[in-house]
Amino acid sequence: MDENVIEAINLTKKYGSFTALSKLNLNLSGSKCVGFLGPNGAGKTTTLKIFTDLIRPSSGQAMINGVNVQSNKKKALSDCSALIETPEIYPSMTVREALSLVAELRGVPRSERTSQIEEVVAEVKMSDWLDKNVGKFSKGMKQRVNIASTLIGNPSIILLDEPTSGLDPRGMAEVREIVKSLKKKDRLIFMSSHLLNEVADVCDEVAMIDHGKLLAYGPLEEITDKFSTVDDSAEAQFSRPIDESINSQISRIDNIVSVEKIDSRTVKIKYTGGLKSQEYILATLAGMQIGLVGFKSSSTRLEDTYLNLIKETL
């Protein structure tokens, strides 16, 4: 089985004397979502633009499934789609027409075009606007159409540059669901984002970049274990008030560091051991029959990792 592979080899981009991207080496493969994190101006968009041949590297290579994007763009992108920043669509075209253009360019057979367009538009909740001109759409609506366009032709690799930018909270949640469903289906997604909870929610791996240099890359857990100095934490909500005895019962669960009451029915739990112990704690809490109704892990560790790493380079 062919794997999906995105590979940057010594990728460098200079603007005059300014180096926007400096010898980036990155090899992403498999079916997963890789988060691309870094402050403004770090070089995220630059990287993704090179992978779609919108700009050319000063040196180094961008390879998709073993094909060099610069020398054979059409082949390299044949199974890859991308959403870079927020492209505009011809204002006098309808959503259907804009997506037909993409479908035709990608070679979606005529018989499947209509159904596929309707499916991807339904996925971004724009079905009611299918035959409306894009011109008067709000930024978020355009972004939804752009996201829909990346799904046309079912590409195995999807590059997303801040896909949820401009979207309302529901739109963001919907896009996260789309990304999650994609990665379950053998897709490789490389997604830049400033929203750490978004990355913690949907991404399996993270790559951190600053000043055009890669700072860290690896599975989310590994990276946070390595660079975070705080514990994992989660908020547990109960249908009944939590008394002292239950509180101390909770704090005796393995790997729990502290339990702090937020209000009568909510506690903040700090723990170690990452996802594995989170799973164990949740199961144990549920098994205790103390009225657990909610459990929400917070992304403080990723945030802490981010702040530690980014601070280090300043």
Added chain:
Amino acid sequence: MIDMETMNVDINQEKKIPGSLDQLFIITKYELLNYFRSRRFLILLIIGLIIDLLLTGIIGYYRPQSFLSSSLSFYSGWVGNSITFIIILSAIFFGGDSISGEFQNKTGFFIASRPIRRSSIYTGKWIASFIASFLIIIIFLAITIANGVYYFGASVPYQLWDALAFSILYLAAVLGFAFFFSSLFKSSAYSIIVTVILFLFAFTLIQFIVSSLVGIEPWFIITYASGIISNIFTVPFPPHVVTTVTHLGHGRTLTTTTYNATISEGLIIMAGYFIISTLLGLFVFEKREFN
């Protein structure tokens, strides 16, 4: 939801992206759709029709001898004077910001990041501009011929078809130029203004200066070549070099030289402009970065 089950089956099959030529025509199709939708085509059509209607009205009312003395002078007066103007307007309307607009409005990002060669995008758009302009010219000529048939009957002089053929080559050259400037600039306004200035003023001015004052044949100016479109109606075809000696009195004379491109010369110049500007424009577009 996308049909994930079937997707899993064919996920590792080679995704069949259409050939570059097919993609080129897909771009042409949607570009034409865009012209019709965005009313660009309509506006230019109306301009063409207004010129047609004005000429129809003026000739019908005043019956000018210069138009009605023969069918040749009729077509010469009608087509010879306005067709190059319509060609230039078409190139400005359809080609002037064709590429620069893609950068300025960020619409280029929507297509350029897909699996398609840039040359397919460029050429596809070029052909769409050409087809749209050609339609305008044909509609303009249809009304011209309707008038001509009214005054002179169905026999249309062959010079009109020659002029049409020359016009098509001229259109290709002007569009090539407009596209070149359009890929050179990032602002639609700049690329349009440069095209307008060059074709409506600068070229004719340089042509005049070079030929009349300096006395060199302006073979490198495209508007010079386009002279064959109106000269074809003159029988016999105007001489290549016309020297006029004006006596200023006191024994002093002023010699001015006017050049007329021969037909083969005109065709070669136009073809040269077309080929060189198209290749240059394509080259620039290939190198451009989407920032």
